[in-house]
Each structure stands twice: as C-alpha cells, then as structure tokens.
Amino acid sequence: AQSVAQPEDQVNVAEGNPLTVKCTYSVSGNPYLFWYVQYPNRGLQFLLKYITGDNLVKGSYGFEAEFNKSQTSFHLKKPSALVSDSALYFCAVRDIYHLDSNYQLIWGAGTKLIIKP
Amino acid sequence: ETGVTQTPRHLVMGMTNKKSLKCEQHLGHNAMYWYKQSAKKPLELMFVYSLEERVENNSVPSRFSPECPNSSHLFLHLHTLQPEDSALYLCASSQDFGGTYNEQFFGPGTRLTVL
Numbered sequence: 664a665q666s667v668a669q670p671e672d673q674v675n676v677a678e679g680n681p682l683t684v685k686c687t688y689s690v691s692g693n694p695y696l697f698w699y700v701q702y703p704n705r706g707l708q709f710l711l712k713y714i715t716g717d718n719l720v721k722g723s724y725g726f727e728a729e730f731n732k733s734q735t736s737f738h739l740k741k742p743s744a745l746v747s748d749s750a751l752y753f754c755a756v757r758d759i760y761h762l763d764s765n766y767q768l769i770w771g772a773g774t775k776l777i778i779k780p
Numbered sequence: 781e782t783g784v785t786q787t788p789r790h791l792v793m794g795m796t797n798k799k800s801l802k803c804e805q806h807l808g809h810n811a812m813y814w815y816k817q818s819a820k821k822p823l824e825l826m827f828v829y830s831l832e833e834r835v836e837n838n839s840v841p842s843r844f845s846p847e848c849p850n851s852s853h854l855f856l857h858l859h860t861l862q863p864e865d866s867a868l869y870l871c872a873s874s875q876d877f878g879g880t881y882n883e884q885f886f887g888p889g890t891r892l893t894v895l
Contacts, residue, residue: 667822672820697883699886704888705888705889706784706786706870706872706886706887706888706889707823707870707872707884707886708886709883709884709885712883753822753823767825767836768823768825768884769822770822770823771822772820772821772822773820773822
C-alpha cells in the first residue's frame with residue numbers, strides 16, 4: 664500500500680541549530696515528493712518538491728530536502744533554525760505509475776516543529 | 781484578493797443546520813480541491829474538480845455536497861452533520877488536475893464545530 668510516514672509527532676530544536684524533519688514513503692514506482700508548511704491559523708504553503716535530477720532540493724525560507732531512493736526518505740533540513748520556523752510540516756508523495764492513484768497526493772500526518780530561543 | 785480565500789473562517793452549527801463553505805481562487809487555476817484536516821492525521825482528500833467537473837469523490841458521506849459553478853469558485857454544502865465532522869476544512873487549487881507535479885495552493889481553512 665502507498666503510504667507516507669512522518670515518524671516524529673514533534674521536533675524541538677534550539678534557535679541557530681540545524682534542524683531535520685523526517686519523512687519516509689512507500690510507493691511502487693518513482694515518487695514525486697513534496698513538503699508543505701502550515702503556520703498557525705493558516706492554510707498549507709508549498710515549500711519544495713523533488714521530481715527528478717539532483718537529490719538535494721532547495722526551497723523557500725532556506726529549507727532543503729534530500730531524496731534518498733535506497734532509504735525511501737525525503738528529510739527536510741535547514742542549517743540554522745529560526746523561531747519563526749515553528750509550524751506544522753507535512754510531507755506528501757504522488758505515485759504517478761499506479762493508474763488507481765488518480766494523481767492524488769498521499770499525505771503524512773504532520774510534524775510539529777518547535778524552535779526555542 | 782490574492783491566492784485562495786475561504787469563508788467563513790469559523791463556523792459553529794448544530795446537527796440539524798444547513799450551512800455552506802465558500803472557496804475562491806484568484807490564480808487562474810483549473811483544478812480545485814476540498815480537504816478535511818483533523819489533528820494528528822493526514823489530510824483527507826474529499827473532492828476534486830477539474831474544469832468545473834467533479835473528478836474525484838473519496839467515499840465522502842452524502843451530508844457533504846460540493847458545488848463548482850465555475851473554475852474560480854467552490855462550495856461545500858453541509859447538512860445534518862455529526863460531531864465527528866468537526867475539523868478544519870481546507871480548499872486548494874492547482875494549475876491542472878493530473879499534472880504530475882503541480883503544487884497545490886491552499887486557503888486558510890474553515891474551522892467547523894458541530895454541536
């Protein structure tokens with residue numbers, strides 16, 4: 664079955680430290696991978712995506728993510744965290760090779776990121 | 781207005797009420813979506829419209845009824861809801877449906893509470 668896992672409900676990081684938010688996926692074909700962020704009382708905002716090519720993808724607000732095919736992971740990273748990065752982060756995958764996927768995004772349950780001053 | 785807007789932002793209704801949620805996108809997109817967001821759960825895709833035609837209905841109870849009068853507007857009509865329907869309802873749009881990597885743009889959501 665196709666799925667996305669975000670193994671941590673919450674990640675706590677001190678401001679200025681590097682951060683990682685984990686995501687692993689399970690699809691049969693080649694995945695298209697996405698990260699979205701949700702700030703309090705806001706809708707989701709697109710951060711970055713991996714389609715093909717370089718495994719390291721750069722996105723908005725200084726975030727980047729690394730696609731690792733052998734580990735079926737797409738972890739979100741930032742070298743130096745800001746308090747304003749505190750939000751809910753969602754990983755999503757699209758399986759384009761299954762006709763019954765209907766191009767739907769498969770979503771993770773979200774990870775709450777808390778950056779402490 | 782820019783992006784995707786949703787009204788109302790908050791809604792409290794009884795189980796016998798009828799209400800509607802409204803979504804408008806100002807991006808010139810062809811596809812629009814309704815999602816249900818519950819705490820600590822993945823987003824649940826409810827409905828998808830592409831060029832005003834419904835292309836996806838993920839086994840959503842009939843007490844939720846979508847309407848897409850044009851490519852810029854999307855409604856979710858609510859009737860005889862249950863307390864477990866309380867959630868954040870998100871509207872989203874994308875350039876096309878089925879485009880393999882078109883990211884979705886989300887509205888701020890309507891926080892629905894069913895008493």
